[in-house]
Amino acid sequence: MKSAKIPEATIIRLSVYSRYLHQLEKNGVITVSSGQIAQSVNGSSAQVRKDLAYFGEFGTRGVGYNVKDLNQQIVKILGLTKNWNAVIVGAGNLGSALGQYKGFQERGFNVLAVFDNDINKIGLTIGGVPIYPISRLADYVQEEDVQIGIIAVPADSAQDTVDLLVDSGIKGILNFAPCVIKTPDHVEVRNVDLAVNLELLTYNMALNGS
Amino acid sequence: MKSAKIPEATIIRLSVYSRYLHQLEKNGVITVSSGQIAQSVNGSSAQVRKDLAYFGEFGTRGVGYNVKDLNQQIVKILGLTKNWNAVIVGAGNLGSALGQYKGFQERGFNVLAVFDNDINKIGLTIGGVPIYPISRLADYVQEEDVQIGIIAVPADSAQDTVDLLVDSGIKGILNFAPCVIKTPDHVEVRNVDLAVNLELLTYNMALNGS
DNA sequence: TTCTATATGTTATAATTTTCACAAGAGGAG
DNA sequence: CTCCTCTTGTGAAAATTATAACATATAGAA
Numbered sequence: 001m002k003s004a005k006i007p008e009a010t011i012i013r014l015s016v017y018s019r020y021l022h023q024l025e026k027n028g029v030i031t032v033s034s035g036q037i038a039q040s041v042n043g044s045s046a047q048v049r050k051d052l053a054y055f056g057e058f059g060t061r062g063v064g065y066n067v068k069d070l071n072q073q074i075v076k077i078l079g080l081t082k083n084w085n086a087v088i089v090g091a092g093n094l095g096s097a098l099g100q101y102k103g104f105q106e107r108g109f110n111v112l113a114v115f116d117n118d119i120n121k122i123g124l125t126i127g128g129v130p131i132y133p134i135s136r137l138a139d140y141v142q143e144e145d146v147q148i149g150i151i152a153v154p155a156d157s158a159q160d161t162v163d164l165l166v167d168s169g170i171k172g173i174l175n176f177a178p179c180v181i182k183t184p185d186h187v188e189v190r191n192v193d194l195a196v197n198l199e200l201l202t203y204n205m206a207l208n209g210s
Numbered sequence: 211m212k213s214a215k216i217p218e219a220t221i222i223r224l225s226v227y228s229r230y231l232h233q234l235e236k237n238g239v240i241t242v243s244s245g246q247i248a249q250s251v252n253g254s255s256a257q258v259r260k261d262l263a264y265f266g267e268f269g270t271r272g273v274g275y276n277v278k279d280l281n282q283q284i285v286k287i288l289g290l291t292k293n294w295n296a297v298i299v300g301a302g303n304l305g306s307a308l309g310q311y312k313g314f315q316e317r318g319f320n321v322l323a324v325f326d327n328d329i330n331k332i333g334l335t336i337g338g339v340p341i342y343p344i345s346r347l348a349d350y351v352q353e354e355d356v357q358i359g360i361i362a363v364p365a366d367s368a369q370d371t372v373d374l375l376v377d378s379g380i381k382g383i384l385n386f387a388p389c390v391i392k393t394p395d396h397v398e399v400r401n402v403d404l405a406v407n408l409e410l411l412t413y414n415m416a417l418n419g420s
Numbered sequence: 421t422t423c424t425a426t427a428t429g430t431t432a433t434a435a436t437t438t439t440c441a442c443a444a445g446a447g448g449a450g
Numbered sequence: 451c452t453c454c455t456c457t458t459g460t461g462a463a464a465a466t467t468a469t470a471a472c473a474t475a476t477a478g479a480a
Binding site: 033034035045049050052053057058059060061062063064065 | 425426427428429430
């Protein structure tokens, strides 16, 4: 692994490239050029090549990239060759939707369980994923080697949930709660903030004179 | 409105600042410093001041910012003083979760309706929001002055849905489908890609040696 | 073999964004 | 009034990221 610091935007784009390549692969396409990839993701060919160049040389000059090989490389870069175990905390609307979301499984993420403190929900399943009580969370994370916690609880209990996950030895957190959470440096966090996204949208819309 | 080009990252941070200020306001706090804001969002005080400086001078030297005033200013910057009407397309798990999500209403977004093509769902409601057939979408958008469309359909029908919304005169799209969509320049788009977020997380986790 | 067309990898340049450092304004104490 | 402390606003420097341009490698045709 070449260890310069890679822009986050590059990683995001790689993930999108990968999805496109996956689709090409299903359609039996063998070779693709940086220009084609760029077109499919509304980017520039130079940027596609630059993004890939951070990690090595994957193409053949004059020819392009082998779809399957390139996708394998990107999948490896993104850390998707190993299987990731995840749990969702919070079995409300959002937690339920995430529990049933097919996209995670497709990319190699195993959602093993959902945790909630509502007694009425314990024992039920969400799209086949069992709901357990929060009290079992810490033990479960350790026993089942869960690396990723997905926070789908209200903002005011998010930090407590995070602390619980961190103490259990979780390595990464995907936070859907609309708040900033604090974690130690060795725990990676990624925030998905629905309201923020809508507000960024309206800011741009207001600019464009709607 | 001062019209230099503002970084997207700045707008995102403003949105987060706003939420923090809203909370302070509820707690009766009158004044706040850039340092305090920075601490609450894991940023630097210089960045907070710089972000605000794009839009004007909102503070008092030696004192700080008036919580209520500053929040009002940010809300205005983000275009939240006007009321935004939105519809959700897709009444599956994600669409249902979004329909019931309280956070939108709190920030001034009205989710008026959900649209789906499943006959069995038409006429039902999601947290009080009615479900209508897709065939009514175009007329509804025009009649009710809907500016924002939220895409919660599968990837393979996302572009068709987008085209329909664009033709109906929608101004902004929040896309949850895991794909890149194409729109004319006058329509703003914001993608919320769950898989991409997870993959960015695992990339960073792999770096940190999990 | 040589020539042409094509598309990569890379270096140089430009643009953007963040960080730093400090001058300047505000308010309170003496 | 003057001094001292506090915190903003800002201009310059540093760091980061994107764009553009081109030299290099490949495949195929003649």
